[in-house]
Amino acid sequence: MNLESLAAELRGFVGVTRKKQIGELISFFPIESKQIIASFGEDAAVIDDGDEVMLLAADGIWSRLMDADPEWSGYCSVLVNVHDIAAMGGWPVAMVDVLSIGDPELAEKVLRGMKKGIEKFGVPIIGGHLHPDTPYNALDVAILGKAKKDGVILSSTAKPGEVIIAAYDMDGSPHPLFAINFDSTSFKESSVLAEQLGSMRELGESGLVRAGKDISNPGLLGTLAMLLETSKVGAVVDVEAIAVPEGLALVEWLKMYPGMGFVVSTRPENQEAVLEVFTRRGLTARVIGRITEARRLIIRGRGEEAVLFDLAQESVTGIH
Structure with missing residues (x-):
């Protein structure tokens, strides 16, 4: 699948399109x-x-x-x-x-x-x-x-120049009756899950991360787009840097709720420390891109480039 086709499929993914009406509701809740x-x-x-x-x-x-x-x-x-x-x-x-x-x-x-x-x-x-x-x-x-x-991690604080890190547990499999859910938690000990969940608290309280989200129903890039929209920034993502569980295609993984996963941004000088925290706590972590000032989410790989979301012209949630 070329990147234009991948971008089109992700834009039309129901996990993403279901978010579009959120912004319309906010005016009712001063x-x-x-x-x-x-x-x-x-x-x-x-x-x-x-x-x-x-x-x-x-x-x-x-x-x-x-x-x-x-x-x-x-x-x-x-x-x-x-x-x-x-x-x-x-x-x-x-x-x-x-x-x-x-x-x-x-x-x-x-x-x-x-x-x-x-x-x-x-x-x-x-x-x-x-x-x-x-x-x-x-x-x-x-x-x-x-x-x-002083340890809170927000979705609205990503800054241009920061690197983007995706971290998730790839030890699992798609749910047999609901393929866009990846089960990486139901068979694990509570202590293992607590260690993984605690990664974000450690990153927040140490000051290594100030912007992040858990990867939810819109998938990794859909969730990232929500963070970018709220922070009023853009990003360039290298799709070849995204770790994918064995047996799954990239497009399948990008549509999945991973069960245990986060996407964060951090200053370049902190990236190794952030990767170490996630890895030590049992998550696969990779630098997948960087935050930009231009409000577009661009995906790149194998000499190709495509705009996944032009956040200056369109919205994912309508929340700014």
Whole structure:
């Protein structure tokens, strides 16, 4: 696949296109509190709490995932929320959920998956709401976390000249019923996952990283585009530098939610230290590009070049 074709396929990927309406909603939610340090565009809202901050996030599970594998959707509802807090350089405290479901058998499968996630990541669900008689099935989870104020990692602070590092666990495989999910966590010990998640907290508190996100449903480059859009910058990415799990094509991997993965930017003089932290904690980390002032995400490789997103003319989320 040439790079123009790759760019076109990624732009049309549903994991990316589903994000486009977010920006349209923001005008309905004015923020007037001085306690709010950061909000829309971040993996979690950042709320002032003295020397620390509170991190607040929520995720709704995609109906396609619920239909494909209810138990896996329950597990993922915990997984994605824990990652949102980790991506900010924080640690999770507790969650609440809203479960809307009318089929008791389906509900049991979802709850079984949630229980597995709670046990795996050690984060309790302490309340929420149940709709036991809905004609549809939906699961939403919100999470509260904390971080040191001087250790928070934002999506809006990437600067031109910084290098881009992608880090993820390639020890896994695509989910058998939902191929755009890569399972690298469900079979691992909790201690291993805690070590991997803790990489972002170490990077934030050490000052090595100030901009980053967890790689989510838009995939690696889609997630990077969200970071660039929020930071009002661009990037050039070398697709040949992207590590791909054995047996997968590049285009397949770039459409996957990796289960355990982050993309960050850092100053060039810090890149070796950042790579060392990720590697020591069990993630495969590579420098894949650099941040630019021109607001375009350009992909390069094998003598080719293509514009994946022209962020000066188009949006991924509409959040600036």
